Amino acid sequence: MPAPDDQSIPSVWARPRKQREQPTLSRESIVTEAIGLLDAEGVENLSMRRLAQRLNAGATSLYRHVANKDELIELVVDEVYGELRVPDPDDPDAAAGWRAAIAEGAHSLRAMILRHPWVAAVLGQVGLASLGPNLGRQSGRILAHFRQAGFQAGEAGQAMDTLIAYVIGMTTSEAAYLSMLARSGKTEQEWIASLRPLTEQAVRDEPMLTDLYAAIQGEDPAKTRDANFGYGLERVLDGLAARLGPQG
Amino acid sequence: MPAPDDQSIPSVWARPRKQREQPTLSRESIVTEAIGLLDAEGVENLSMRRLAQRLNAGATSLYRHVANKDELIELVVDEVYGELRVPDPDDPDAAAGWRAAIAEGAHSLRAMILRHPWVAAVLGQVGLASLGPNLGRQSGRILAHFRQAGFQAGEAGQAMDTLIAYVIGMTTSEAAYLSMLARSGKTEQEWIASLRPLTEQAVRDEPMLTDLYAAIQGEDPAKTRDANFGYGLERVLDGLAARLGPQG
DNA sequence: CGCATGTGCGCACAGTGTGCGCTATGCTGG
DNA sequence: CCAGCATAGCGCACACTGTGCGCACATGCG
Numbered sequence: 001m002p003a004p005d006d007q008s009i010p011s012v013w014a015r016p017r018k019q020r021e022q023p024t025l026s027r028e029s030i031v032t033e034a035i036g037l038l039d040a041e042g043v044e045n046l047s048m049r050r051l052a053q054r055l056n057a058g059a060t061s062l063y064r065h066v067a068n069k070d071e072l073i074e075l076v077v078d079e080v081y082g083e084l085r086v087p088d089p090d091d092p093d094a095a096a097g098w099r100a101a102i103a104e105g106a107h108s109l110r111a112m113i114l115r116h117p118w119v120a121a122v123l124g125q126v127g128l129a130s131l132g133p134n135l136g137r138q139s140g141r142i143l144a145h146f147r148q149a150g151f152q153a154g155e156a157g158q159a160m161d162t163l164i165a166y167v168i169g170m171t172t173s174e175a176a177y178l179s180m181l182a183r184s185g186k187t188e189q190e191w192i193a194s195l196r197p198l199t200e201q202a203v204r205d206e207p208m209l210t211d212l213y214a215a216i217q218g219e220d221p222a223k224t225r226d227a228n229f230g231y232g233l234e235r236v237l238d239g240l241a242a243r244l245g246p247q248g
Numbered sequence: 249m250p251a252p253d254d255q256s257i258p259s260v261w262a263r264p265r266k267q268r269e270q271p272t273l274s275r276e277s278i279v280t281e282a283i284g285l286l287d288a289e290g291v292e293n294l295s296m297r298r299l300a301q302r303l304n305a306g307a308t309s310l311y312r313h314v315a316n317k318d319e320l321i322e323l324v325v326d327e328v329y330g331e332l333r334v335p336d337p338d339d340p341d342a343a344a345g346w347r348a349a350i351a352e353g354a355h356s357l358r359a360m361i362l363r364h365p366w367v368a369a370v371l372g373q374v375g376l377a378s379l380g381p382n383l384g385r386q387s388g389r390i391l392a393h394f395r396q397a398g399f400q401a402g403e404a405g406q407a408m409d410t411l412i413a414y415v416i417g418m419t420t421s422e423a424a425y426l427s428m429l430a431r432s433g434k435t436e437q438e439w440i441a442s443l444r445p446l447t448e449q450a451v452r453d454e455p456m457l458t459d460l461y462a463a464i465q466g467e468d469p470a471k472t473r474d475a476n477f478g479y480g481l482e483r484v485l486d487g488l489a490a491r492l493g494p495q496g
Numbered sequence: 497c498g499c500a501t502g503t504g505c506g507c508a509c510a511g512t513g514t515g516c517g518c519t520a521t522g523c524t525g526g
Numbered sequence: 527c528c529a530g531c532a533t534a535g536c537g538c539a540c541a542c543t544g545t546g547c548g549c550a551c552a553t554g555c556g
Contacts, residue, residue, distance in 0.1 A: 025534075043373075047512060058536040060514070065534090069513065124369040125291075127424025131450060140454035153459040155479075161418065162480030169417025170409065176375025202379060206388035211401035231403075232410030239487030273504080295543060306505040308545070313503095317544065 027065045031075050043118040078132025080116050084108050089144035098149035106167045113171040120175035150244045159240050166236045275313045279323050291366040326380025328364050332356050337392035346397035354415045361419040368423035398492045407488050414484045436469050
């Protein structure tokens with residue numbers, strides 16, 4: 001009979017596992033924890049091992065619920081698409097202005113990407129090709145607004161693609177910029193100041209950029225970004241509205 | 249005196265290095281070879297070791313010419329920006345139509361990204377924040393066209409941002425889609441066919457998508473992509489032109 | 497000739513995604 | 527109440543990554 005306190009011999013009596021005290025692993029818990037980790041530490045610090053650690057689990061346990069890391073990322077992307085707030089196209093209040101409804105959807109998409117800047121880095125790999133349920137639902141809603149505005153079937157799709165391309169393109173570079181800022185650990189003021197010599201050199205080489213930088217100097221960068229986004233959004237909507245004839 | 253053929257003892261007489269027969273390593277050769285590898289094998293297969301192998305060099309030798317992998321990627325991105333063909337704004341022929349000149353630049357940017365689809369995956373991480381010399385030069389040219397069109401200093405920048413955001417957003421998802429296609433090894437026809445059940449399910453869930461897919465059915469996908477890009481580009485240019493008043 | 501400078505590279509370290517096969521747990525049918 | 531089975535969790539291992547360190551060597555300058 002072995003000494004009961006001998007831990008080195010794995011003994012049936014020394015119950016090694018406390019029975020299920022954690023709420024167990026699940027696809028949902030993995031996805032939400034992954035989003036938490038991505039928000040907190042950025043895409044370059046998402047690894048299966050670190051994610052498992054946060055879930056008090058072994059690294060390879062995750063593979064019981066998720067085929068591989070790429071699939072996890074697809075799930076995570078579709079999950080954040082669920083955060084979009086696109087006005088309900090069946091709501092009679094919204095019938096008054098398709099433009100306002102679509103603008104709201106566009107701002108909602110931008111806000112989501114700025115809330116989760118890693119989405120920008122990941123969209124270039126995943127694209128819009130995964131087409132999960134949330135992306136499907138939100139696309140359907142936006143499309144409905146374009147249809148109600150008067151676009152015919154095929155053109156409504158093209159209009160939606162145009163709008164989304166603009167929002168994603170604009171916001172992706174914002175998000176990439178903000179991510180780099182976060183990685184640098186500096187404030188935006190410090191960052192801009194540290195780049196001063198470089199931008200001045202660029203301006204010397206490209207005189208066309210001169211008054212562009214002069215115009216921005218001294219403005220609140222966040223306000224400037226908001227304004228720039230709004231400007232382009234109005235132009236895109238103008239261009240689309242022109243297709244609807246004089247009354248649109 | 250050791251035996252002269254004893255290779256296990258590193259001997260000065262057994263000249264281990266053939267003297268310089270390769271054209272030596274350089275920052276330029278590394279960057280161009282990296283582009284070759286990226287084009288051939290995609291961004292997920294670019295590693296310092298594989299790149300060094302292609303250059304008949306040791307992995308860590310690259311670090312004599314490039315600070316780290318991130319810097320290499322910045323260099324590579326600026327290099328492909330050099331492939332853009334934006335009409336010379338000082339060329340009197342181009343003065344006739346700012347719209348045509350800018351459309352040409354936009355198509356050139358799209359063509360570049362489709363030639364190097366990995367750019368899409370990398371732009372989300374690097375953004376436009378790196379601002380190498382090539383990106384600077386091309387931006388200057390596009391900006392000049394907008395100025396010539398009649399946009400004032402600040403607004404010309406906003407107009408350029410809008411245009412570029414649209415092109416990058418649209419082309420990024422094209423490139424991501426094509427990259428995935430390439431990874432899958434199937435032809436586009438096979439890929440679409442293999443997704444049929446999934447898309448039919450999506451259409452069942454989102455009836456708004458129905459006639460969108462119906463409209464695309466049977467079309468040449470590449471033609472459809474070209475047409476979609478062109479449609480959105482015209483809308484964006486319309487929206488911008490409207491800011492210039494009736495004569496623009 | 498001797499020395500300084502800089503290039504190339506082998507080694508090593510910490511960390512990655514993920515396949516394999518073992519263990520234990522909870523469910524089900526007798 | 528017990529036998530058996532499906533399955534969740536996990537330790538180990540493999541091939542691979544980016545990159546710091548320090549040595550060997552080639553080259554250019556005195």
